Amino acid sequence: MTSEMREKYNKYWGEGNKINMLVYLAVIFDPRCKMSFLDFGVNLFFPNIANDIMKMIDKDLHCLFNEYSSNAGKIELFEGRSSSSTNLCNLMEIDQPEMKSELDRYLGEDEEVNNSSSFDLLLWWKMNSPRFPILTQMARDVIAIPISTVVSESTFSTGGRVLDSFRSSLTPLMVEALVYIQDWLRKSNDAINLEDYVDELQTMEDDLSKIPKDQ
Incomplete structure (x- = not known):
């Protein structure tokens, strides 16, 4: 190496x-x-x-x-x-x-x-x-010319990091949302503790389960 x-x-x-x-x-x-x-x-x-x-x-x-x-x-x-x-x-x-x-x-x-x-x-x-x-x-x-190709190469590699053999059926809208969320999480200066959001996620999941399947 x-x-x-x-x-x-x-x-x-x-x-x-x-x-x-x-x-x-x-x-x-x-x-x-x-x-x-x-x-x-x-x-x-x-x-x-x-x-x-x-x-x-x-x-x-x-x-x-x-x-x-x-x-x-x-x-x-x-x-x-x-x-x-x-x-x-x-x-x-x-x-x-x-x-x-x-x-x-x-x-x-x-x-x-x-x-x-x-x-x-x-x-x-x-x-x-x-x-x-x-x-x-x-x-x-x-x-304005980038000093390195790392940024552009990383941009083109984003799709490969989001879509894999287990998530190949995601819609373009969902892929875009995942990319945005990833950027927001990386840009955050504060450490993110997922345990703080467990209750909120559980509430969202319960609300979704109440929606009739035919809708």
């Missing part, structure tokens, strides 16, 4: 230049970290190839930003801000450099000093979207 775990680890995290680039970008889009924290972490875990990794990250970050910037320009044109070829040239020559500097301004600012566990990353980007409209779109898309 340990060997299999190690093999899985090496597949995704063993080499810094093979890690999904979005993992690095998510760190940059945290205003408390940005490039300085990422550079520290990369040098700590991959000291031999840290410089190459940071160059790769910087290149991909600017390429992604340019892609978002060009799409934002197309949306502005589509919405009617400009339609002539002359205005299109003006947009590309005047507005585009201003949008490119948005990334440099964000990276050039000091990191946010807030180590509180209640820090809301998405709220920060929402509040700063007027200053960084393009980066806000990028952060929204990148941060």
Whole structure:
């Protein structure tokens, strides 16, 4: 089991230049970290190839930003801000450099000093979207990507945990109710003692037994 775990680890995290680039970008889009924290972490875990990794990250970050910037320009044109070829040239020559500097301004600012566990990353980007409209779109898309497939795989496995060879005739409504109850029980902060509900369950069972079978 340990060997299999190690093999899985090496597949995704063993080499810094093979890690999904979005993992690095998510760190940059945290205003408390940005490039300085990422550079520290990369040098700590991959000291031999840290410089190459940071160059790769910087290149991909600017390429992604340019892609978002060009799409934002197309949306502005589509919405009617400009339609002539002359205005299109003006947009590309005047507005585009201003949008490119948005990334440099964000990276050039000091990191946010807030180590509180209640820090809301998405709220920060929402509040700063007027200053960084393009980066806000990028952060929204990148941060929304799950860091692991465990959650999605667990969701698809829920059906197998509820339906088995002994409960294969449950109706969809009953399966949905069981899934909801399972989530509520797991989310509860207080320990659940079934003995506290015995009387209530017995009352419900007695009421059901009084209903005529033909109904």
